[in-house]
Amino acid sequence: MTSPLIAEYVTGLHQSLPAAIADEAATGLIDTYQDHLDSGASDQEAAHAALAEFGGLTMVVNEFTRQAPGRHAARLLLATGPIVGACWAAALTLSRAWTWPLPSAARLSFGAVLLLAVLALALAASSQHSYHRTRLTAAASPILLALDTTAVAAVLLDAPTLTWALGTAVAASLSRIAFTAWSLPRIAAY
Amino acid sequence: MKAEAQVLKGHLDTLLLASLENGPRHGYAVKQALRTGSGARFDLPTGTIYPALRRLEAFGLIKGTWSDAGSRRRRAYELTPAGRRRLAGDRAAWRDFASAVSAILEPSQ
Numbered sequence: 096m097t098s099p100l101i102a103e104y105v106t107g108l109h110q111s112l113p114a115a116i117a118d119e120a121a122t123g124l125i126d127t128y129q130d131h132l133d134s135g136a137s138d139q140e141a142a143h144a145a146l147a148e149f150g151g152l153t154m155v156v157n158e159f160t161r162q163a164p165g166r167h168a169a170r171l172l173l174a175t176g177p178i179v180g181a182c183w184a185a186a187l188t189l190s191r192a193w194t195w196p197l198p199s200a201a202r203l204s205f206g207a208v209l210l211l212a213v214l215a216l217a218l219a220a221s222s223q224h225s226y227h228r229t230r231l232t233a234a235a236s237p238i239l240l241a242l243d244t245t246a247v248a249a250v251l252l253d254a255p256t257l258t259w260a261l262g263t264a265v266a267a268s269l270s271r272i273a274f275t276a277w278s279l280p281r282i283a284a285y
Numbered sequence: 286m287k288a289e290a291q292v293l294k295g296h297l298d299t300l301l302l303a304s305l306e307n308g309p310r311h312g313y314a315v316k317q318a319l320r321t322g323s324g325a326r327f328d329l330p331t332g333t334i335y336p337a338l339r340r341l342e343a344f345g346l347i348k349g350t351w352s353d354a355g356s357r358r359r360r361a362y363e364l365t366p367a368g369r370r371r372l373a374g375d376r377a378a379w380r381d382f383a384s385a386v387s388a389i390l391e392p393s394q
Binding site for chain 1 (some may be wrong): 311314316330331332333334335336337339340343344357358359360
């Protein structure tokens with residue numbers, strides 16, 4: 096049986112964080128509380144001391160959010176996105192990609208899905224108080240993987256010749272595919 | 286103490302890795318190790334230790350494992366080979382930096 100103050104804090108952790116993370120933090124808080132009880136403090140004193148030592152709920156949740164792997168990956172993908180985009184823009188312009196046999200609907204769908212993925216990443220990257228929002232990266236990453244794979248496949252199947260510019264763009268996408276595939280299990284796990 | 290906390294933040298990853306060098310520890314034990322090891326000078330809010338441990342785990346520098354200890358489940362962390370390499374690198378860099386600062390602040394007579 097723990098103090099109502101501790102129980103309230105633990106409930107707050109569970110409302111703001113994924114279950115496994117909240118469980119771990121709650122155990123740490125209860126350990127702190129127990130330590131104060133063992134050293135002779137009353138229930139109320141131990142609860143107040145444990146909460147002071149652990150840090151305020153908002154501060155702890157914000158700290159988890161700031162250090163969330165999903166937020167970090169989203170910021171990295173958004174920071175490198177313009178470079179990958181510039182590589183593709185240059186490559187497609189130089190290759191006169193508008194003459195390739197690709198249906199307009201496919202081009203438009205590609206653009207719309209890319210926009211949605213970027214929006215999800217922007218929401219995850221800018222989150223400061225909501226850990227749950229950082230997990231949007233876990234939704235956007237498979238989309239990015241699919242888009243990069245589609246772009247690389249389209250070049251290999253439809254480009255008349257593989258120029259150095261297209262090769263650079265394909266390499267940029269392959270790098271992003273490798274990073275996304277590496278980071279996705281870590282993001283999904285937290 | 287506030288300024289010290291800011292400096293400490295810059296070295297937190299290395300200190301956390303060092304606290305796990307001699308074997309697995311759970312978050313609260315890591316916090317206690319930092320406090321004891323620093324003579325109570327490094328006393329971070331316990332709640333900020335857990336996000337940092339999770340981040341180090343996501344980077345593959347430490348590995349967490351759940352275990353049942355009494356009535357509560359605990360997550361203990363241990364260094365991975367990558368974490369040991371990172372700690373060795375950080376330690377060497379710190380020695381270089383500290384000896385350079387000492388050479389300026391305490392020049393031999």
